[in-house]
Amino acid sequence: MKNDKYASHNDESLLIGLRGGDLAAFNILYDKYWSVLLDESYKRLEDLASCEEIVQDIFIDLWKHGSKRDINNVEAYLFTCMKYKVFETYKKNRRTTALIEENSSYYQRQDNTAGDLYDEKDLKSLIEQWVANLPQKRKEIFKMRYLDGLTTKEISDITETSQNTVQNHLGVSIHKLKKLIIQHFLTLLLILFNCK
Structure with a gap:
């Protein structure tokens, strides 16, 4: 059952709760933004497993370090984190694809x-x-x-x-x-x- 003090789901009050280490506030933010972040990251990567990992990492980081970060707008913060992680994953995937393509003819000769x-x-x-x-x-x-x-x-x-x-x-x-x-x-x- 969700905490009554967060019944309005106001991001500002949830952020205050998060800074105080309140798990109820974190869970509401998680429920509110998980699927949105997953959808937005999937539009960019089209790889569900990678997108799930990205969003999971964002929320793990938010719980561990959210109280120490200077977050004024939690929605903007989460979307910025998502875009950065998507970009990093995209770069890593491009490097992996290039490596496979570069060596594919070699593999075929073995x-x-x-x-x-x-x-x-x-x-x-x-x-x-x-x-x-x-x-x-x-x-x-x-x-x-x-x-x-x-x-x-x-x-x-x-x-x-x-x-x-x-x-x-x-x-x-x-x-x-x-x-x-x-x-x-x-x-x-x-x-x-x-x-x-």
Whole structure:
């Protein structure tokens, strides 16, 4: 149940509450701006997973550091953060795409022995091992979302955990999984180049 003192959902009063570390104020801001920021970032990137991670990072940062930032207009602040993170993601994606395109002809020339070292089965096995080593709660939430296809609301109801907490667990998991896959990809590159 939402706190009565924020019943009007006035951004100024919510910002004051946030500065005082009031979780109720943060949750209302989260509910108010989450989907708007996600929609706006998706218009620019058209990659739902990246956009969800961007918005999640924005709200994690707002909760951790919002009291120390000089925020006068919370809506403008959130949209500025979103645009900056979208731009950074776009730049990173362009670099990754360029790297793949630059080396695609090289990959095609490699013999099957080198390619077989890290095929799709290896990547699947790596991810399964990574999931198995997650903390119990995070593992449970990750499997329900990405293996069972449940929504964050359904997971929240089943685990009796707030939807914000579920989304935080998923945000952290996806961030770490992406790092793992990037490391895997870089390892593959090193192996391929050393096999020449």
